[in-house]
Amino acid sequence: MSHALEILMYQVGQVFLIPTLVVITLMFFYSFYAMGAFLLQGWQRQRGALAEGGSGYPLVDWAGRQAGLSADALDIAAHKMLELPRLATRIAPMLGLVATMIPMGPALKGLSDGNLAQVSDNLAVAFSAVILALIASSITYWIVSVQRRWLAEEMAWLTAQPAESRASNSANEMHFDDEIEAGAAA
Numbered sequence: 001m002s003h004a005l006e007i008l009m010y011q012v013g014q015v016f017l018i019p020t021l022v023v024i025t026l027m028f029f030y031s032f033y034a035m036g037a038f039l040l041q042g043w044q045r046q047r048g049a050l051a052e053g054g055s056g057y058p059l060v061d062w063a064g065r066q067a068g069l070s071a072d073a074l075d076i077a078a079h080k081m082l083e084l085p086r087l088a089t090r091i092a093p094m095l096g097l098v099a100t101m102i103p104m105g106p107a108l109k110g111l112s113d114g115n116l117a118q119v120s121d122n123l124a125v126a127f128s129a130v131i132l133a134l135i136a137s138s139i140t141y142w143i144v145s146v147q148r149r150w151l152a153e154e155m156a157w158l159t160a161q162p163a164e165s166r167a168s169n170s171a172n173e174m175h176f177d178d179e180i181e182a183g184a185a186a
Helices: 002-015 017-047 058-064 071-113 116-160 163-171 176-185
Strands: none
Touching: 002 017, 002 071, 017 071, 017 116, 058 071, 058 116, 071 116
16 A cells, blocks of 8 residues: 555656756746846836836836825735746746756666666756756746836835825826935935
């Protein structure tokens, strides 16, 4: 009974190797896509003012199209904007660990059988998967950290503005950093 259960668990575990590797590969490519979008957003933020909104300021842009927003609604929208890269940041290392552990069983079995080629093949898959997962996680962690600050700046600006003036503020060319400096000088 115990031996049958062990064999069943081993076989079920092996089934998850390919799907795990596929998801890690998708997250790896997603992290580079997200980095490109992040760099574009940073460039757009350098060129445009906070009050203008636009694609460099997604929360301001979103809030400009909504009526009567509360601070809670802004907070929820900001969390939604960070959701996918945050998930990639947290899930990629877990899947990297899974993709490392699954081939370890066959590698150890190959080692006990004296089949070093099987050990080598399985360890190559295991360590390549965890490396790609950690790279993806590192990239998305950096992106989430900076975007969290950007969204906090946008939320602070939006909550300081009366709802009616958010839409009419498009003529205002002042950047958020300039507003902070002006407030500190006052």
